[in-house]
Amino acid sequence: MxxxxxxxxxxxxxxxxxxxxxxxxxxxxxxxxxxxxxxxxxxxxxxxxxxxxxxxxxxxxxxxGFIDSHTHDDRIVLDAPEMLPKISQGVTTVVVGNCGVSLAPVTFKGDPPPPMNLLGGNRSYEFVTFASYARAVAEVVPAVNVAALVGHSALRLAVMADVNAKASDSEIERMGAMLSEAMENGAVGWSTGLFYPTNAAADADEVSRLGRYVARHSGVYATHMRDEFEHVLESIDESADTAKAAGTALVISHHKCAGVENWGRSQQTLPKITRLAQDQTINIDVYPYAAGSTNLRADLITDTYPIMISWSGPHPEMTGRYLIDIAAEWGLDLSSAAAKLQPAGAIYFQMDEADVRRVLASPLSMIGSDGLPHDVHPHPRLWGTFPRVLGHYARDENLFDLETAVHKMTGKTAKVFGLTRRGQLxxxxxxxxxxxxxxxxxxxxxxxxxxxxxxxxxxxxxxxxxxxxxxxxxxxxxxxxxxxxx
Incomplete structure (x- = not known):
């Protein structure tokens, strides 16, 4: 004792x-x-x-209490502070601001562009500094703790007139000042979403230079990599190189090998990440499902895996239905049907279960839901991630023991994000x-x-x-x- x-x-x-x-x-x-x-x-x-x-x-x-290492709960902790989707799973801390998407420090006059609309409409974006977001969390007192990352897309949209270009030196300095303000007021690090159009034009130089502002405060760098499909190995190298150049620890977000042509490639990606982690601090987060979810995107439309609509602006009646059935009903091809549904969100059944199991079992992995609380018909990971790991994968499938499962959602996660006095009994x-x-x-x-x-x-x-x-x-x-x- x-x-x-x-x-x-x-x-x-x-x-x-x-x-x-x-x-x-x-x-x-x-x-x-x-x-x-x-x-x-x-x-x-x-x-x-x-x-x-x-x-x-x-x-x-x-x-x-479980620590959700990857969330988009930035706004729901303010608007629905009882946080039932998470606290009902045993989650006591959520890491917000992932994939380059954060509420602060950016505002919008019109509709936020994808993927920023994952957090809501322009009224959701009211924080021009991280300190103002921190004050809002303190005033609301949500049911769970909040550990916050600052999103690269939020920074770029706040500073740049054209996010389809690499940031200039002066723009990097302005974004760096915003990052410093955030770190000084309680942020635990920053994130990129190089897969997304608001972030894709940023090259390794821009990312590593901004990362140095975070490194001064010992912050962590989480990335939704540039490519989780054909070029996943190259994206791992880019992520590791930029984190190393910046001097930050790296978290590879929701690691996966997406697209049927890439199924089984976790047998390549995990050994590569493990080798790189011998020379620098690298961890990964993972959700326990073989489907992902984000905006409905033209470049993700295919007939090789099912696609379920999670919300649609012009056609809300199609929420929860499969794109292939909607297209047949409308007499359209998949791409045309997807265009008619826009703006919209989708669930993509794009991963292989064997890959999911390998990533879950990796000693480098921690558990994150990546749930989207603003979707009308959300991915089940929003409500089920942590009990699914404990019940299905640990108890029923014996993928690992219960102690290992709990470690992946508590002590390990607290260490990765530097959360003092959390994650252990x-x-x-x-x-x-x-x-x-x-x-x-x-x-x-x-x-x-x-x-x-x-x-x-x-x-x-x-x-x-x-x-x-x-x-x-x-x-x-x-x-x-x-x-x-x-």
Whole structure:
């Protein structure tokens, strides 16, 4: 047992299977909380003090609150701060601002261009500095903690008249000043989305020069690489080279080998990333599904894999239907039907299950949902990612043990993003906790019915406050902006 305080505990959890987030073996134990901090944790019988609240878990798993390493929750934490899609999964911290897309520091007079519209319309973009976004999070107090990245597309659209060009020296300086402001006010790093038109014109020089502003604050660099299809190996090299030139740790976002012609290539990509990681800090995030989701894009239209419409501006009645069926009904080819649906979003069944399993099992991978909360018919990963890893892949498929699964969504993620005192059950750490039933935890969200809470989550605490319980609703909101350990 480790003690951090002699005060009477506010909470004591007894008779739990302690999974501490380190990846080490679980054990039968108990845990005490004083205020927002874990004050003691150890084997059964080691905590003699009686808590103001005593909870007997009867052998349920008690783990650190899950950290969603890849989200687009920038706006939903303000507009729907109860955060049911995430806290109902046991998530207590979300990493926002991925894929080059962040709310700050940019505003729009008209409709935000894709992919910025993944976070909402122009009214969603009201923050010209990161500090103003941080203040909004503090004022709202969402149910989960927020760790924020600054998006490269947001920077480019805020500064550049033409984002289809490489940034000039003066534009890089202006974007660099914005990055510095963000890092000084609590951002944990930055992200690029070189796959997207608002970011694609940025070359390696622009990315590495901007990355140096983040490196001065020990921030992390997350990237939606330029290509996850045919040129995935070259994109890995570009990502590693720019991160190394900048002096930042690298996170390769939602690593995949997309397109049927690339199925099986994780047998090439993962060894390459592992070799590169011997010389620099590289990690990857992954969601536990063989389908991705983003805007409906002309360059992703194909008849080699199914495409489901997640929303459509002019044709909302087509939401949740497959593009091939819509095209047949309209008497159009796939590309013409897709054009008629625009602006729109889609779910692309473009990955191979064997590749997904290899990436999930990699020691470099951590779990991120990449859910899109503003989609009318979202990908089921928004509501089901973490229980799916614990239930389907760890328990049912034996892809890894439960301790490894929890580590990939807690201690590892906290270390990658430098989140001080998060991700472990250890005296002195913040009291972000989840209790769940290992034998019953399961995702219920499907592609056909994606908005469904998972089962098997018994309770969730955020910063020492009971925040979600068996009622299936958010109880107390206690989230905060969380900072990188410098």
């Amino acid at each position: 480790t003690l951090a305080s002699n005060n009477t505990p506010d909470w004591v959890f007894r008779n739990a299977r302690i999974i501490d987030g380190t990846g080490g073996a679980s054990y039968h134990g108990e845990l005490a909380i004083v205020g927002d901090t874990i004050s003691a944790v150890g084997p059964v019988g080691s905590i003699s003090q009686t808590g103001r609240n005593e909870v007997y878990l009867q052998g349920l798993a008690l783990a650190p 250890k005296a002195g750490c913040f009291a972000d906790l989840v209790a769940f039933r290992p034998d019953a935890i399961a995702d219920l969200a499907t592609y056909e019915k994606p908005v469904q809470q998972s089962v098997g989550i018994e309770l969730v605490m955020v910063n020492g406050k009971m925040s979600f319980g068996q009622s299936g609703a958010s109880v107390t909101r206690a989230g905060r902006l969380v900072y990188r350990d410098r």
